[in-house]
Amino acid sequence: MVRPGGESMGEFELIRRYFTRPTPKAVLGVGDDCALLPMAAGMQMAVSSDMLVAGRHFFPDVDPRTLGHKALAVNLSDLAACGARPVAFTLALALPDANPAWLQAFSDGLFGLADAHGCELIGGDTTQGPLNICITVFGEVPAGSVQRGSQPDTQAILRSGAQTGDDIYVSGTLGDARLALEAMQGRIQLSAAALASARQRLEQPTPRVALGLALRGIASAAADISDGLLGDLGHILERSARGATVNTELAINLLAMHAYFTGASGKFGNMLSPQLTLQCVLAGGDDYELVFTAPAAQRSAVLAASHSSETPVTRIGQIEAAHGLRLVDGHGAAVANTFTSFDHFAP
Amino acid sequence: MVRPGGESMGEFELIRRYFTRPTPKAVLGVGDDCALLPMAAGMQMAVSSDMLVAGRHFFPDVDPRTLGHKALAVNLSDLAACGARPVAFTLALALPDANPAWLQAFSDGLFGLADAHGCELIGGDTTQGPLNICITVFGEVPAGSVQRGSQPDTQAILRSGAQTGDDIYVSGTLGDARLALEAMQGRIQLSAAALASARQRLEQPTPRVALGLALRGIASAAADISDGLLGDLGHILERSARGATVNTELAINLLAMHAYFTGASGKFGNMLSPQLTLQCVLAGGDDYELVFTAPAAQRSAVLAASHSSETPVTRIGQIEAAHGLRLVDGHGAAVANTFTSFDHFAP
Numbered sequence A, B: 001m002v003r004p005g006g007e008s009m010g011e012f013e014l015i016r017r018y019f020t021r022p023t024p025k026a027v028l029g030v031g032d033d034c035a036l037l038p039m040a041a042g043m044q045m046a047v048s049s050d051m052l053v054a055g056r057h058f059f060p061d062v063d064p065r066t067l068g069h070k071a072l073a074v075n076l077s078d079l080a081a082c083g084a085r086p087v088a089f090t091l092a093l094a095l096p097d098a099n100p101a102w103l104q105a106f107s108d109g110l111f112g113l114a115d116a117h118g119c120e121l122i123g124g125d126t127t128q129g130p131l132n133i134c135i136t137v138f139g140e141v142p143a144g145s146v147q148r149g150s151q152p153d154t155q156a157i158l159r160s161g162a163q164t165g166d167d168i169y170v171s172g173t174l175g176d177a178r179l180a181l182e183a184m185q186g187r188i189q190l191s192a193a194a195l196a197s198a199r200q201r202l203e204q205p206t207p208r209v210a211l212g213l214a215l216r217g218i219a220s221a222a223a224d225i226s227d228g229l230l231g232d233l234g235h236i237l238e239r240s241a242r243g244a245t246v247n248t249e250l251a252i253n254l255l256a257m258h259a260y261f262t263g264a265s266g267k268f269g270n271m272l273s274p275q276l277t278l279q280c281v282l283a284g285g286d287d288y289e290l291v292f293t294a295p296a297a298q299r300s301a302v303l304a305a306s307h308s309s310e311t312p313v314t315r316i317g318q319i320e321a322a323h324g325l326r327l328v329d330g331h332g333a334a335v336a337n338t339f340t341s342f343d344h345f346a347p
Helices: A013-019 A064-081 A100-116 A176-182 A192-203 A209-213 A227-239 A246-253 A259-261 A272-284 A296-308 B011-019 B064-083 B102-118 B176-184 B194-203 B207-215 B229-242 B248-252 B260-262 B272-281 B296-310
Strands: A035-038 A044-051 A085-095 A120-128 A132-142 A167-171 A223-226 A241-249 A291-295 A313-320 A324-328 B037-038 B043-053 B086-093 B119-130 B132-142 B168-171 B222-223 B242-249 B289-294 B312-318 B324-328
Touching: A013 A100, A013 A120, A035 A085, A035 A120, A044 A064, A044 B086, A044 B132, A064 A085, A064 A100, A064 A132, A064 A192, A064 A209, A064 A223, A064 A291, A064 B043, A085 A100, A085 A209, A085 B043, A085 B132, A100 A120, A132 B043, A132 B086, A132 B132, A167 A296, A176 A192, A176 A272, A223 A227, A227 A241, A227 A272, A227 A291, A227 A324, A241 A246, A246 A272, A246 A313, A246 B296, A291 A296, A291 B242, A296 A313, B011 B102, B011 B119, B037 B086, B037 B119, B043 B064, B043 B260, B064 B102, B064 B194, B064 B207, B064 B222, B064 B289, B086 B102, B086 B207, B102 B119, B168 B296, B176 B194, B207 B296, B222 B229, B229 B242, B229 B272, B229 B289, B229 B324, B242 B248, B248 B272, B248 B312, B289 B296, B296 B312
Parallel strands: A044 B119, A085 A120, A120 B043, A241 A324, B086 B119, B242 B324
Antiparallel strands: A035 B043, A044 A132, A044 B037, A085 A132, A167 A291, A167 A313, A223 A291, A241 A313, B043 B132, B086 B132, B168 B289, B168 B312, B222 B289, B242 B312
C-alpha cells in the first residue's frame, strides 16, 4: 500500500523496520520459526499473556506511544506480582493498516519500557485486522529452596500463600486511572493538571518489577491490581482459602488525587463523592500496583523492600481465617461492600 | 448475560469451565498472575506466537471445533520446524460474546490436538472484542553440542543452516488448503468428496511435530509452510544467504488432489489449469507442512526420519550458491516464477 511518505511496506518489512532489535539474552530472536531462550540451571520460566482490544482496554485514538508502553506494562506487572525478573516477550499485533507514524510511536513506547527492564522482543506475529495487541512475557524465578507444605516448588510469590494474621499491603497509589477515565468520559470534571496526572497513571502505568523482586522471600502472597483492589485481593483470598478485613480509611488515602478533593481550598470538594472516591480506590481497575501479604514479623523487611525498590507501600488490612472480605472504617465500623470489579463478560 | 441454558457466565467462570485443565508438566498452571514452567538442564525454550483473526485467517462461521484445532496447529507447526518438543501454550482470546456451545466446541478442538502432543494450556487471557485468537507455544530443544561456525548454540533446526548442494524436501502434500479456499469462495468447483478432503486440510492441518523431532541432527535448515512453499523456502534462502532451483514437475505431484484432475476419467480435467495447480502447490499457503534442507549424504537418514515419523517427504530441488529462486520443469527448462506468497500488508 502506498503511504503518505510514498513508501510501500509489506509484513516482513514492517517487522524488520519497527520490531527487530538486538536480543543479547536470547539464543535466537525475531526471524525464524521460533525464538530460543536459554535457561539457567535451577530457574523456572514465569509466563503471562495479556490481550488489549481497542474500545475496551484503550480509546481507539489513544497516543500510540503510550499504548506501546501500556501493552508491555500490564504484562510486566504480572511478572512483578510473582517476583520474576523480566527476560523477553513476544508481540502479536493485528492492525487495520500499516501506518508508519503509528508504528514508529507504538514501537518507541514499547521499547522505551522494554529497554528499562532489559526485556527483549524475541518474536511474534503481525496481521491485518481490528486493532488488537497480545503480548506474552517471560521472566525467570528461582526454583524452590524451602519446603512450603503443599505449595508448588518455587520461589515465585503466588496468590495462594496468604496465612491467617498476615498483613495486607498495597504499593503506590490507587484509583487515579479510574478517575482519569471518569473525567475523559465526562462524568466528572478535573483541572487540567489533575487530569494530566491521573491520565498518566491510566495510560502509562509503572509495573512494580523492582518491588516484586525485593519481596521474594518476604511476601507470602501477591497479585497485581488490574481489575480493582477488592477483586484482585479476592483472588488471593480464594487461592489461599482465607478471608480479610480492609480498612477503607487507610485505603482512601491511596488515591493520589485525594488531596485535590479534601484540601483547604475545597476547590474540587463537590466533585468527588466519598462513594466515588472509594469506588475508584477499591474497584477502579487499571492500577497495576501490587496487593500483597506478609507475616507481621516481616514488617521491617517489607519496609526495607519498599525502600530498596523506591516504591511506597501502605498497610491496609489483615488476613483472617473467616472467609469473605470485610470493609471497616477508621473506627472499626462495618462499611457496606457495594464495589464490583471489572469483568469482561459480566451480565 | 443470560444464555439459552439460563446461565450467567463471567470471565473467571468461563476460564474455569472451558480452559482450566490439569498441568502435570508445569510447576503452576492457570489461575495465578503467571504460570511457571520448569526447565531441564541443558535445554532451551523454543517460543512461537500466532494470531488468528476472523475474516482473514478463517471464515467467521467456521466450525469452532476445527478453529480450536487449527489455532494450536499453526503454532505447533512452528515448533515442528525447529525440531522442538511441545510442552505448553498460552491462549489469549477476544470473543464477541460468551457463547457456551461455541466455547465448548472450540475448547474440545483445542484440547484434542493439545492432548495428542502432551502440550498443556498454562495460562492466557479472555476479553470481549472482535474474535481474535492468539496462542503462544513453548517447546524444548537441547542446547548445542557441536560447533557450527557462526550458528547459534542450539540443536534446534534453524532457517539459516542451508548449505550449497543440500537437497530440498517437502513433507506431506501441498496446495489442498488453497484448493479448498478456491472452491469455498466459488472460483472453482470440486466434487463433495474432493472438497471434504481439501477442506480437512484447510481447517484441520496436521503439524509435523514428529518429523521435526526426527530431523534434528539431520536437516540443515527448515521452515514451516504457512505463506506458501516458495515464500517460506525464500526465508530459508535469505537467512542462509543461498539460492535454489526447484523442479515444478516434482512439486506438482505434491498436490494430493492431483489425481482427481489428471485421472483417466478426466472428470475434473477442465476445472484446474496447470497454472492454478502450480499456484496452489507453490504459493497456496495454509499448508503447515515442512520445507527443509539436508546434505545429499543424509538421504538415507532423511528417509529413515520420514519412516519413523510416518510422514512422507518429497525431494524437490537443490540449494545453490547463486542467490535467487529458480523454477525448472521436468526437462530442466526454466519456468517463469509468477507465484506470490501471501502478505498480510501487501500493496
